[in-house]
Amino acid sequence: MEKILFVTDVVSMSNSCLDFACFLANLTQSKITGVFLENQSMELRSAAEIHERGVTAPIPGVRLEEQKELYRDENIRRFHQCCTGSGINSVVHQHTGMPLKAVLKESRYADLIVIDAATTFSWRPETAPTGFVRDILEKAECPVIIAPENFKSVHEIILTYNGSGASVFAIKQFTYLLPQLHDHKVTLLSVTPPGKPLQDDVEKLKEWLHAHYNDVSIEIAEDDNVEARLMEYLSGRENVMIVMGAFGRSLLSNLFAPNPMKSVIQLITQPMFIAHP
Structure with missing residues (x-):
């Protein structure tokens, strides 16, 4: 960059x-x-x-x-x-x-x-x-x-993922722009409605992440209320950088459905990286 x-x-x-x-x-x-x-x-x-x-x-x-x-x-x-x-x-x-x-x-x-x-x-x-x-x-x-309103440092990167091309695009853009964070802890967070497993795609993405980061973990959850589950995971966390895909219903793909982006940005106090194709 x-x-x-x-x-x-x-x-x-x-x-x-x-x-x-x-x-x-x-x-x-x-x-x-x-x-x-x-x-x-x-x-x-x-x-x-x-x-x-x-x-x-x-x-x-x-x-x-x-x-x-x-x-x-x-x-x-x-x-x-x-x-x-x-x-x-x-x-x-x-x-x-x-x-x-x-x-x-x-x-x-x-x-x-x-x-x-x-x-x-x-x-x-x-x-x-x-x-x-x-x-x-x-x-x-x-x-x-x-x-963020108050910034101290970044200890962990949370990559949000739902199987869409938009979410992968955001992850790759973040990685290419900030390769200096390769030694930070990385958590791939996937929250989707029930019945939409992403295991096969997650494994492919995990393989790609291991080529770029030293410490990668996976958090996979299914929930009828995707937004609430996302907020539960992200709220209260400190010293993290959050990466999200496409913003806005008019784009080809939303990160989650229904779109939780607005409420997440209102409530989360950590820096948030957002990109779309």
Whole structure:
């Protein structure tokens, strides 16, 4: 991996998301491109909300546009400071207008996107992942990592698998982009409805995984409530990286049925790697 996109609202930058992007860049010796977004042509957020998300307290008497410039300049300064302090090469791309369109175009020429699940340009309150982030997960032309709110380290990789090509694609993309994690513990997690055994395919995938990782274990479960079983396994785990396949019902294949991705991302606090063909 050579190029990581750190995607952020120019007004509201998540320091924990940036720290995680720097961790990945150091791990892979990659460059970080900071994609700073401003929905200038369709700004729907109130002045109060913009001030609330700003990195510094609003200055009395300063117009909103001037205050936003102060927020932008401070966030970009912090971005460069974090990258320079970590010995990471970095560059900033600023976009005004249509944030989603800008990110999708950037994704075509990148290896990975790192984004905070709460990133939004809507004036309506949203739960994570926001509509903006869900659109990126469905339409990005490179894999996406949802950064955790608090990151310490990665001790284990959980690869979710349901026999679909989409889930295998995500596993392979993760492995190819982050070969530096080959010595970490890897758990292949398969949760499917009853009557849909995956044993033969699992054995083939296990053979492939052993060629790339030193410590591989398998967890296979059948359950009528796939989502609940998945949440039960993933909730409360620490220092793990979760790998998932296609996001969104409109894609050729969902990771699970019914699609549990949204609720999983809302509740799981660990970094989550998501890719689709």
